[in-house]
Amino acid sequence: MAIPLILASASPARLATLRSAGVEPTVRASDVDEPAVVQRAETDLGRLDAEDVALLLAKAKCESVATAVAEDDSAPEGLIVGCDSVLALDGETLGKPADASDAVDRWRRMSGRTGVLHTGHWVIDDREDGTGATFGAVASTTVHFADLSAEEIDAYVATGEPLHVAGAFAIDGLGGAYVRGIEGDYHNVVGISLPLLREMLAEIDVVWHELLT
Ligand SMILES: Nc1nc2c(ncn2[C@@H]2O[C@H](COP(=O)(O)OP(=O)(O)OP(=O)(O)O)[C@@H](O)[C@H]2O)c(=O)[nH]1
16 A cells, blocks of 8 residues: 655646656645745745745645645545745746746746756655654756747747746746756656655655555
8 A cells, every 4th residue: 555645736747747656646735825925934034045935835835735634534644745846047036927928038038048946845744653754855957948039939938838837937848849958857847856755755764666556
């Protein structure tokens, strides 16, 4: 019997990535107000860098779902995993574009340049016989963007894909032609780093294949 995993994310890409690796999670999205969480933290701590933001939001989502699971007698016990992805470019932390105009502006800056896609991962061991551990980590992947003409940027944004993803690009989608290369974990760009998750679970003595259905 596989150890149950609860994915605290509405991301179809994270779900597909886990499924492709043989893990069938229970999806339970959080309703975290991400800008409010960041603003509150920066009021206390000052400006956060991209990795801090990704980890903070992954933690907030995971904890929100853990609270909901605790209040729901019908919810399965298991390992709760939350994630958040952001693109660091020129010292800025970029999530999903606000609108098409923002996506065009982003690509005008990304074209021919390099950014780093950080995905924060947070795990709460909510198993009945588990460790109760709650901890996080960030995986970072360097992304080299191709040189795009203004016409290519407009055409890509017009597809709508950039509007739904952090960094305004999907490496496994229509944006694949616009990524010249990466250094680091590919799935981390898509939204969840499988090797990092494997290492995190090893910290609580969970062996990866114990998750496989
Ligand atoms: N398919 C794909 N999705 C990407 C890529 N880069 C970022 N994303 C998605 O962009 C979204 C980043 O926004 P997040 O706030 O981390 O996650 P979300 O989709 O809002 O879902 P929650 O975890 O419920 O907040 C995630 O769904 C990522 O999977 C990519 O290269 N390919």
